[in-house]
Amino acid sequence: MKEVPAQTRSFLFVPTAIAMAVLLAACGSGSDGGDTNVSSSPSPKAQSASVSKITAGADAITDAITRGQNASAPSTKGSTPASYTARGVAPLISKDGIRGDVLLAMFDQKACRGEFGIHRVESLKGAPLSQDTAVKEDTPPVLTDASLNVEAYTYDMDKLHDGRYVPSRVPAYVYYCMYPDIRSYSNPVNPGDYTYSMTTAGRYHTYLTMFYYGVPWITRGVNEAKVDYPLTVTKDQVIIGAQVKLLLNEDLLYNWEYGESMKEGRKEETLLNGTARGYQRQALVPFGVLNQWQDAVGNNLRLLLIKGDKANEARLCTHLNSSLAKRLHCVTWQVPADWRWGKELKGGYHYLIEDRSVYAGETGFMYWD
Template sequence: MQTHFLRTPLTAIALGVLLAACGGGGSSDTTSNDSKAVLSSPGTSSVTGPASASSAPSGTNTESTAASTGVQTANASSTATATPKAGSVLSAKEVRGDLLASMLDSVPCPQDPSETSAVDGPAFPRADNTVSDSKVQFSLAPTNYTQNPDFNWPPNAILLTRPCKAFIYHPAGTGQYEMNVSSYAFSRTRPVKLDKGFNDFSIQLPVTISDSGLTIGREITMQTKRDLNPYPDAVQKTMTPERKDMNLTADTAFSFSLTSSTPLGGAVHEWKSGTDSVQLLLLPGQSNQAKVCWNVNTQLVKRLQCMVWQVPANWKRGQELESVDQYIVDDRSVYPNEQGMRYFRTAVQPD
């Protein structure tokens, strides 16, 4: 399978952050030298305000890291057909198709991220937040989940929040589906200091599942929208456009079989419309983990959004994966008078 360097849309800083979030992906002897150069641990970097270039892992030159790492993307005209290791669904370098299909038809839980000090850092105290609460969502329609009859819903449950044990996973059967990936501003119940926006995006991707594999169509749709509420009227009047709807296309559909393997470590497919683009990335995590990420590069939203999956020992298709974390790296250059990055995670709780 032919490959080429990822040229867009990540900036050098964001690329360094992306790789810093990759984790080891396995034991130290299987982690590439390029990945080692940008690994970070909780607490190695922190900010007291909006995240910036200085929030990259300590001692890492993100400009040179981006130039030397050589993150690669599958050629858009190619289908993932690399030979998997016998009996292995996941290695530090690749993920087998049956596992990738489960990573793409599974709904992560929870979906309420908190702002953090770094891409893998602890949550800010809620009193220090200046950005509104956010929500990340992923769904497949028609759903492949059934309600758990043994789950007792709490009386104050919020319907938009998906309790982890409320539904039972089943692999999506053969047929046509719509995948939705989104994140958006969610709540402003705390009236003070929430003076910075969190713009919305929503992507709809057609999915076909067969007995032998999965395909995401070459044409997708996307909506982006400005979060105007935190800003005074005088600032809102300068923020145009407020919403943008678009159709994005790739050279081909993204297809893989349940027995083939797809490389971990970068973008595997890209959809574009002019200067706007969406990339699907597959990244390694810590031991027995892998990540599905969406890299959005548009006029209103520039955001990396990742789901982290833990793979049980001796996993087989049909067995549920554990949702370890979802995280966001939000490029603040699309917001008025801001720059740098802000980070959000579901695996942490604010004070």
């Protein structure tokens, strides 16, 4: 793998102090009553914190609000708040975090926006860009995916074909998103070893009919980043493994022209190392860093649990700092008040913030929501 200067790969990859504070405000301790003796805290100096949905300013991410900040360093052994210890079972979701079973459901359930990609916006609270806006959408559609490598759903295809137009080759998004009434979350994950993948990439062929190869308004690419997290599920725990696989593909298709061979950029595959961390399924999992990993040349990664805008919302996020992608990719889930293990969470919507400094001649951020 190509050596990259260490200073370009720090966890603090955002080029302004305020943006660094915002992105890393969520990177608090993973130690708490949900942590087992699988490992100690991934970052003894980390602070327990949570962060609202991150929004964008002109040059950086400036409008985030950190909440529940606790400046004291957490115990590496972990401790359960007295109120939770007395009851024996943590609440589903609170200002402090979520229950371990809820975290497992966030891994188990297929995240889906309802379409192949997510809309480019000037900020995470802005309107989607188009060729009619002052700032044109100059990147391809973005594919986002987050799922476990098992099929948790069954489908009633009679409902799908009941009076609805269905393409002859039905893409996966139809099953997962567009017609939720045909889907049933009927196979919640059983104990075993699994892989949870989060993917972001430029998408040049969508909806079976639309092609974006050679489209003149696409002038910038979106590199692919796929992260494979190992998970071990037991009756009492969910364990996030010690070694993560990272696949990176440089996107050069944005400058492809008809008649040319497909342009392929750099491809990198690496294993990032850390320490396995276990969380009790009935105990509190606090907002902050769930685990973190890095490799010998400085690619590094954090899996985050972030507080949502609403009291019943939580986000599962990949915070990646690598040679071909520096981005925050989050999936937002809502926890129904009557939720129990085996029932479905709501939402599963993606958002993405990308630091464009890894692309030649570019700076600043792009946002998809």
